[in-house]
Amino acid sequence: MNTLVPLPEPLPPGRVPEVCLVVGEQSAAVKLAPLATAMRRRGRVRPVLLACGDHATAVTETLSAFGLAADMLVELARDGQDTTRAAAQLLAGLDHAYTDRPPDAVVVQGDTATAFAGAMAAFWRRVPVVHLDAGVRSFDLTAPFPQEGHRRLIAQVCSLHLAATPDATANLAGEAHAGPKVVTVGSTAVDAGFDALDRHRSHPDARVQAIEDTVVAGECRMALVVLDPTHWADDELTRVLHGIADLVLATPDLEVVLPAPRGSDLRHRAYDMLGRLVRVTITDPLLQPELVCLLSVAAAAVTDSDVLAEQAPSFGVPVLVLGGECGTWAEPAHPGHPWTAGADRAVIARIAEKLVLSHVERLAVAPAENPFGDGFAAVRCEQAVQWLLGLRKRPHEFAPGRP
Known part of the structure; x- marks a missing residue:
């Protein structure tokens, strides 16, 4: 399926592409942290973590629990502003960030106002958008509001849809978002859970x-x-x-x-x-x-x-x-x-x-397989981003029950 944003130009020899990961909430930090870690470990793509919005301080604390730190910060001074003005301020801040450090692609997660603003600011700059947790749908624009609208609008400007489950992939196909640019990867929350458990020592x-x-x-x-x-x-x-x-x-x-x-x-x-x-x-x-x-x-x-x-x-x-x-x-x-x-x-x-x-x-029984992921979602996501940038073949997809 064609994308509204042109795919990246071939990279000059030796240049490592930079991919901006937009993190505006703690849940996004949890889900994007494994992807940033996978990118850093592999070294073919350089992740740039951008913390933004009302919860920037909480985001940085969550990232630190995974051994990560934000590379860029876009703070939002609400001061009683309504949602529309706050969103406009966030868009302007993200646009400045993309101008100061132009990314080769932008990754947004979920359906928040931050994800929507991050996607639109990138789209207007003709930067490919990667949507993590794509395909979640309630099929009711009023519930949850405005998140369901954000989900659908992000999909329209997305160059790569990373769906957590086959059900989410099917939802995208029902909206004519199908083909190789939709990849079923599993949930990176599962990866984050295993990583967090490895890092735990004791309760304060x-x-x-x-x-x-x-x-x-x-x-x-x-x-x-x-x-x-x-x-x-x-x-x-x-x-x-x-x-x-x-x-x-x-x-x-x-x-x-x-x-x-x-x-x-x-x-x-x-x-x-x-x-x-x-x-x-x-x-x-x-x-x-x-x-x-x-x-x-x-x-x-x-x-x-x-x-x-x-x-x-x-x-x-x-x-x-x-x-x-x-x-x-x-x-x-x-x-x-x-x-x-x-x-x-x-x-x-x-x-x-x-x-x-x-x-x-x-x-009395062993835990059943997790239908949301197997702990390798971040690796698939990193490989999919590489594929988008022309650095490797398209990755194998997550399928619950597959050995």
Whole structure:
């Protein structure tokens, strides 16, 4: 299929192409870190990590957990600006960055405003756009809003679509994005999870370390609850935390670990609603090594994070992903996929308890294959970028179940 942006000109002999990886959120940092590492290890492409947006400081902290540092910084001073003005400021900042250090290609991840701005700024500069996690669709432009619109618009200006799963690839084909420039690679979140686990040494919070030790000794079970406080309205967050309280009261041997940023509404409400429960530990946000280590020994996870949901099957941990309308819920469509539910107190407590109680049965068998990735997604992505730049053949694709 033809692209709207011309493919790069042949590189002069000896010049290593630079590829800009745009990182605006912590989840993007987790998913792009393995790709940057793979590029640096191989040495055929030079990654340039660009941290930008409101969360630039958090992004740099997340990257540092993977042994990486941002090469460029585009900060966004919101100062009460509305979304439109903030987006315009971000576009201008990214355009200046691409001008100061012209990339041979730009990689964006996901469906955020940062990904959209990074793609459009590159497109206007006639720089090829690579979209990591391409093909995710709800098929409803109003939900999630505006993310679904960002997904579709990025696809229109993309020179290389890196889809995590065959389902995402099929979604792209349904929109006439098909052919060799769509590559199924697996999720780099899985790679990040394995890398983070290798980097883990101990928990800085002694309470968390004590819980992990107790879980590993088989003396209790643990549920990991990870929520982004910016995703939730006050009444929704109240219902979610009530559901977690009900879960704790219904499961006598269960410990809950809930990371929450200091000063956030999530932390205040968690202390108000869960602070009196002795088996709930509210801690500061955890970096990937600490978070993945806890996930690997958890009986279940309750989260709104797609990163955690994609990492969990590697450790045989079932996940309840929260989002959508109150009262809605769905069982996994395929083995290894998460349960989903809206912000409904009774539903959250009931499904989370079901997942926790299945822990003993799961310990008796080896974890099933992770349908989201096999730990080699970053290598495939790096090879696909090389292919786009004319440096090698097109890589083999990820296919769950293939030996």
